[in-house]
Amino acid sequence: MNVMPAAHPVSRRQMLQRSAAGFGYLALSSLLAGDQPVSAAIPLAPKSPHFPARAKRIIFLFMKGGPSQVDTFDPKPLLQEKDGQPVPFAKPRVQFAPTGNLLKSPWKFQKYGESGIEVSELFPQVAKCVDDLCIINSLHGSNAAHGGALLKMHTGSDSFSRPSMGSWVTYGLGTENQDLPGFVTICPTLAHGGVKNWSSAFLPAPYSGTPLGNASIPATQAQVRYLRNAAVDRGQQRRELDLLAEINREHLQTTGPDQALEGRIDSFELAFRMQAAFPEIEDLGRESAATRTAYGLDDKVTENFGRQCLLARRFVERGVRFVQVTHSDAAVQWDQHGNLKAGHSKNALEVDRPIAALLQDLKLRGLLDDTLVLWGGEFGRTPVAQGTDGRDHNPEGFTMWLAGGGVKSGFKYGATDEFGYYAVENKVHVHDLHATLLHLLGLDHERLTYRYAGRDFRLTDVSGHVVKGILA
Template sequence: MACGQFTPVTTRREMLRQSANSFGLMALAGMLNQANSASAAASVTLDPKNPLAVRQPHFPPRAKRIIFLFMHGGPSQVDTFDPKPLLKRDNGKPYPGQKPRVQFAATGNLLASPWEFRKYGQCGTEVSDLFPHVAKHVDKMCVIRSIHANNSAHGGALLQLHTGSDTFVRPSIGSWVTYGLGSENQNLPGFVTICPTLGHGGVQNWSSAFLPAAFQGTPIGDAATPAKNASLRHITNAKNSQSLQRQQLDLLRDLNQSHLQPLGPDLALEGRINSFELAFRMQTEAPTLMDISNETKETLELYGINGGPTDNFGRQCLLARRFAEKGVRFIQCTHSYKWDQHGNLRNGHGSNAKEVDQGIAGLLEDLSRRGLLDDTLVWWGGEFGRTPTAQGNDGRDHNPHAFSMWLAGGGVKGGTTFGETDDYGYYSVKDKVHMHDLHATILALMGMDHEKLTYRYAGRDFRLTDVHGRIVKEIMA
């Protein structure tokens, strides 16, 4: 340094000020690189020409397919699968605990169940007299008595049950499952929903939302259509031969592809192309699959398909078995919209259970006989439970704080119960299972890690369980 020159001293504050932008950019670059790496590792690689192609799970699965038996309206846990002796003892007395701060409607004193509970099977699980046929299969079932969720209104509760969110439009669980695993039968949809409800969220309950359209549920009829009349639309073409249809589709595909080339990816158009192709392929299997006339008399009687009150849901259950047998990944049957007994509990729940009990038992028996139950996960439940306190003289209000669901087959510990509610069945208190936990567990039984099954949309990675979810390993065989 030359004599007389002066070099100003850079203070720490000045150095940090000058370097702040660089540090920020370095941190941002690191975060983006980490996020992109995580997203790339978690993403599902899709074949744009065949998005339903079979994909490998994250780890060995216990189940290959799911049949969801949805009881729309909210069955009462304390009248079905969660016996409460104190509720019977204290019938008519005030609930001794604190009722929820937010209630759907006002309720009065405790209301005993009109039905007796009895022990069944080698396991001795107690089941209400509402389900005498299903009760015979408790050794195949795990009854989860500590389910809880967030929303006490049907619309939000249905959306959370089906999509994981009670407030936003999100992909349904059936869409996530087929997105993650594809379909074992390329001539059928990966996800079908039989006689689905058109209310309380409607199509959003089986929508693929921002996932590619190929993963949306395919409805067969709707809740207003008797199952015997429910059909897949446009799966036959009496006017044109298959060869002519193939030529028409080829021309249409070429025109659409020429439109795509200069524009780049277009999920809506690509989904439409795939739907045309799937609809064409479905002609080879779907009509025969929907025709149950080739089933034996014994099988029809097993499901209660005889024109009586058991006929409608029995048909749904039989169709579910037929779709499962043919490699459909996710099948939903809906008993809609009947379980919302704010009054007339005895008659309402009584007739509802009579309509579904035999069909569900027949499904479990039939799957077991055919060796399908081992790798088919059967899931039963509604969007919430009911209060142990009375609404009016003979009704129960909505209760998302405690309700029961059961799983059977597909890697589940049969002959077990899990979790507990309080002495009267108002709140889940032990081994609580939130809806996010249930979703995480169902995905795990299918061989998928709920934290890795993601889809990047609007700048972030989404998943069925959002930022929640604990796998309930205790119920797994």
């Protein structure tokens, strides 16, 4: 009687090791096929939302430093009347710095549009678009320091390294253009968390943001370097990448799954494809003279931020899922602890015209309906004075606005108290904002999770509610 030899049991680790070549390489093999359809195994391939989406993409206009709500989109007549008097209630237990009495706004407010929403004279151009805005006056956060507040706004956590908002969005939806990153951040700040604000953290590497320049250089220099190699043509580059891929495949067969290496494979292939796609996007000479003028590229004051906004439009119309544009001047950010009038005036003048142009351009091209534009900083500012002409950090109540992508237009939601210190009506926490952004993209924030270190993580951690009152 012949007895077949017993099969050797295969452990899970051995199985993974023997099949590893396929894991990181599924995406690569499909990419190398060139004209074949994009495989669902490719990390950034388009994915179906959990339910029908109102928005397909996000542009985040981030005003680093914290614009003052009571000087921009949250007028307070009583603050003007009681200027110089003590605030008639307790200040927050935790404050960033000592503050004094009430400080009125140096700017006048005026009603605009059919909605009659009041906007500060700081933003005369954005004010003309007020009927497209959904202004939330009741944001609140949990950190009065820039570092923690930036991380909270971008990642949902002010104390741990977590995936950024853009990374969660691309993880959930992928991107619509496989020749470009799914998440691009233009001229991001390198301070107060730096790369952590656009990092994918423990999510796979392809979902990390791709920085285009940084806040310390002019936007004209914010370009992808080494797009062209004068010494090596694309054919030779392709052969070199194929050889590198073969070596990496052999390495994966030996070591088993390696997220870092698989991420490099994806990044090499994306970089190769970007060489053809990026120069066309960066060439703003392809835009009409009227468009370049509308964005303020003909004015030294608005040229820098205008270029960023125009690039953002060019990215989203080509299928990039999440684009962040950062206004951050190393000398004068929106962080006016002193010299409020001069600082906020300078900042608003630089961004007002480009933002209005972006909104009008998106609307004209039919993109605003399914593009969600978000404007704001990491917190607001106090209605009480710091020194004689400044305001301190204020996470207790501040303003952000949205436009397009399924939100009500010409609409104000929530309120701060009569002086603009605390959010008191229809309060919206940062987690609620994140939950709402994901909802508009067709993603359930409680279902968009990733298991790491033995637990499921999400952008909203263990809280967050969709702000249904702003949904169109």
